Amino acid sequence: MSLNVEIDPDLQFDSQILVELLDYWRGLCAGRTMPAKDDVDPLKIPPHLWPYLELVDILRGDPIRLRWRLIGTHITEAVERDSTGAYFDELYDPKDYQTLAMPFTWAVTNGRPIRLFGSSGFIGKDWNQYEGVYMPLGADGRNVDMILGGVHYPMTQNAPSKMGKMGL
Numbered sequence: 576m577s578l579n580v581e582i583d584p585d586l587q588f589d590s591q592i593l594v595e596l597l598d599y600w601r602g603l604c605a606g607r608t609m610p611a612k613d614d615v616d617p618l619k620i621p622p623h624l625w626p627y628l629e630l631v632d633i634l635r636g637d638p639i640r641l642r643w644r645l646i647g648t649h650i651t652e653a654v655e656r657d658s659t660g661a662y663f664d665e666l667y668d669p670k671d672y673q674t675l676a677m678p679f680t681w682a683v684t685n686g687r688p689i690r691l692f693g694s695s696g697f698i699g700k701d702w703n704q705y706e707g708v709y710m711p712l713g714a715d716g717r718n719v720d721m722i723l724g725g726v727h728y729p730m731t732q733n734a735p736s737k738m739g740k741m742g743l
Contacts, residue, residue, distance in 0.1 A: 629724035
């Protein structure tokens with residue numbers, strides 16, 4: 576797997592979905608650096624955003640470990656895989672792990688949201704452009720214990736059609 580990724584700490588989104596998700600996160604901050612994971616109420620997240628959500632557990636240690644807690648259906652359908660419950664270091668080879676973990680570790684280290692964009696590195700999906708936001712959650716407002724993320728895979732002209740895959 577190879578990824579073409581760029582980071583944008585200035586949060587200049589193309590996707591309105593990610594703008595809405597960042598606005599939701601900012602509303603939870605209530606004057607704090609970051610909200611706690613207990614502040615996230617799925618029933619208060621607009622339902623049209625649910626398919627784009629990710630939650631990643633941050634397990635402190637040396638090094639930290641990352642685990643997929645939740646992956647929305649838009650994401651699992653785009654990459655044709657659901658890794659919910661899996662640890663990054665058990666799922667990805669070391670080179671891919673560093674690239675895939677980068678936005679999450681950046682948010683942990685910096686304690687603020689980050690935008691990531693580029694093209695997917697999944698086999699047969701190199702056409703798949705994406706944009707993501709990764710926002711820290713921390714019970715004490717300093718130490719990140721979870722990342723609330725959102726990823727949007729807009730369709731591109733180069734995407735193979737589902738009818739073509741089914742032989743129609």
